[in-house]
Amino acid sequence: MNFLINFALAAPKAFIWGAIVIAFSLMALVAAPTLLPPVAQFLQPLSIDADPENMLAYDEPVRAFNREKKDIFSLYDLIVVGVVNDSHKDGVFSVSSLSNIYDLAEFAKNIQWTNKQGQIEGVVAIGLITPSTMGYVRQAGPGTVDFNWLMDAPPQSEAEALDVRDRSLNQPILYGSLISEDGRSIALYIPITSKGVSYRVAQQLRERIASYDSGDKYWITGLPVAQDQFGVEMFIQMGITTPLATGLLFFLLWLFFRNLTLAASPIMVAMLSVTITACLLIAAEHSIHIMTSMIPIFVMPIAVLDSIHILSEFYDRYPELKDRRKTIKHIMSKLALPMFFTSITTGIGFLSLNFMPIPPLQAFGTFIGIGVVVAWFLTVTLIPAYIKLMPE
Numbered sequence: 001m002n003f004l005i006n007f008a009l010a011a012p013k014a015f016i017w018g019a020i021v022i023a024f025s026l027m028a029l030v031a032a033p034t035l036l037p038p039v040a041q042f043l044q045p046l047s048i049d050a051d052p053e054n055m056l057a058y059d060e061p062v063r064a065f066n067r068e069k070k071d072i073f074s075l076y077d078l079i080v081v082g083v084v085n086d087s088h089k090d091g092v093f094s095v096s097s098l099s100n101i102y103d104l105a106e107f108a109k110n111i112q113w114t115n116k117q118g119q120i121e122g123v124v125a126i127g128l129i130t131p132s133t134m135g136y137v138r139q140a141g142p143g144t145v146d147f148n149w150l151m152d153a154p155p156q157s158e159a160e161a162l163d164v165r166d167r168s169l170n171q172p173i174l175y176g177s178l179i180s181e182d183g184r185s186i187a188l189y190i191p192i193t194s195k196g197v198s199y200r201v202a203q204q205l206r207e208r209i210a211s212y213d214s215g216d217k218y219w220i221t222g223l224p225v226a227q228d229q230f231g232v233e234m235f236i237q238m239g240i241t242t243p244l245a246t247g248l249l250f251f252l253l254w255l256f257f258r259n260l261t262l263a264a265s266p267i268m269v270a271m272l273s274v275t276i277t278a279c280l281l282i283a284a285e286h287s288i289h290i291m292t293s294m295i296p297i298f299v300m301p302i303a304v305l306d307s308i309h310i311l312s313e314f315y316d317r318y319p320e321l322k323d324r325r326k327t328i329k330h331i332m333s334k335l336a337l338p339m340f341f342t343s344i345t346t347g348i349g350f351l352s353l354n355f356m357p358i359p360p361l362q363a364f365g366t367f368i369g370i371g372v373v374v375a376w377f378l379t380v381t382l383i384p385a386y387i388k389l390m391p392e
Contacts, residue, residue: 001336004381009325012385019382023272026279049287050231051195055358076124076191079198081205082219084185090158091184093165096214098131099154101186105130107208108190111201121193122201129178129189136167150174198224199232234293242296246271249304256308257315265386266307269378273303277371281363289360298368302346303375306339310383328384336380343376 008015033045056063069075083101085092092098105128112122131151140146150168155161168179179186192201202225209218246267253263274296281292313331321327350372353365 001332001340001380004377005329005332005336005384008381008385009328009388012388015381015385016389019272019378023275023279026276026283030279030282044285046282047287048231048234049289049360050227050234052227052290054287054289055360057357057359074127076127076193077195077198077224078222079190079192079201079205079220079225080222081188081190082185082221083188084217084219085215086217087215090162090165091182092186092216093161093183094214095155095158095161097216098151098161098164100212100214100216101130101188102132102151102154103212104205104208105132105188108188108205111204121197124191124193127191131164131168131178131186134174134178136171138167192224195224195227198222199228202228230290234288234290238293238296242274242300245297245300249301253304253308253311257311261390262311262315262387265383266304266311268386269307269375269382270300270303272378272382273371273375274299276374277367280370281367286363286367289363291360291364292367295364295367295371299371299375302368302372303379306335306343306376306379307383309335309339310379314387324387324390328387332380332384339376339380343372347372347376 029043030046033043053063053066081104083092083097085094085097088094088097092101108123108128108130109125110123112120112125115121132149134150136148136150138146150171151164155164165179165183168174169183175181177187178189190201190205192198202220205220249270250263250267253266254260257263277295277299281295282288286292310331313335314327317331318324318327321330347369349369350365351369354362356362356365
């Protein structure tokens, strides 16, 4: 540790610029597969994983059993669209409402695209459960059975609309699922090829719904929508909370030391620690999961702790010694070992999460542990180097 501190004091600019270059190089490395598609064949691009199933390992028995049954019964994840009309006396069973529902079902059938691997993604059209895709069976006469669709075309009159409602209520399997118990609302069940496409499918459904003016209320839900929405919102929250945390820490440091130049050094250490840790996480081909998305908020306050100890001692001792180098060496001789012990025990505490049988939690613990070590190293080198470069 004495060697590191002496080296940092001897070549302060080299340490500061070296840390910045390393951070930006890692950022370029993890951004390259996204910004330059040809690079993606060599490096894994950033991936988002908001699926709660992945809190368990892929080969966990309960997940294997779930996949097996979904394959046997050809089950897919569902997006559910609820349609409600509180203004019409018959709810959604009016000509305009059912016409829009019919149009939405036909539109949903065609929400498909081909991915980079040449596979069809989007809506599984054959599995749609809507009034226009549900079969209706009834006796048409002696010895005759009539097979038809529940709503084979948009109704042309109120009588036809009410006939759709009555036929739906006569089907026990549809009562309380496709049609509400009070006979005024309808649900559309839209199967999708995978959870990862739900946000894109839901967005296209919303755009189509926005073109209707029947006064109906549409509610889009389903577990895939919630998960994919979380994946999008997760980045929005990261973009809000991380700068807020940085700003709050900077304000508190200024409040403590009343010196903007001095207060900037712990923030520099914190930002470099977060950047390097996050880049290492992505470079190691880990997804940004519900747990790992919180790593910056954990690493940032931990990264400033040792810096505050150094600055606090420097703030008190410098007026006595009147020499930056002597002051730094004096305070680091007292603080180096305690800071090492506190950092290493904190890192080990987070690394112990690897004993949990939950992959995202293991990644969370591993990279916060790495972040703590990175923050310690940057603190004992960059803070002395930064102070050495400050003007008297």
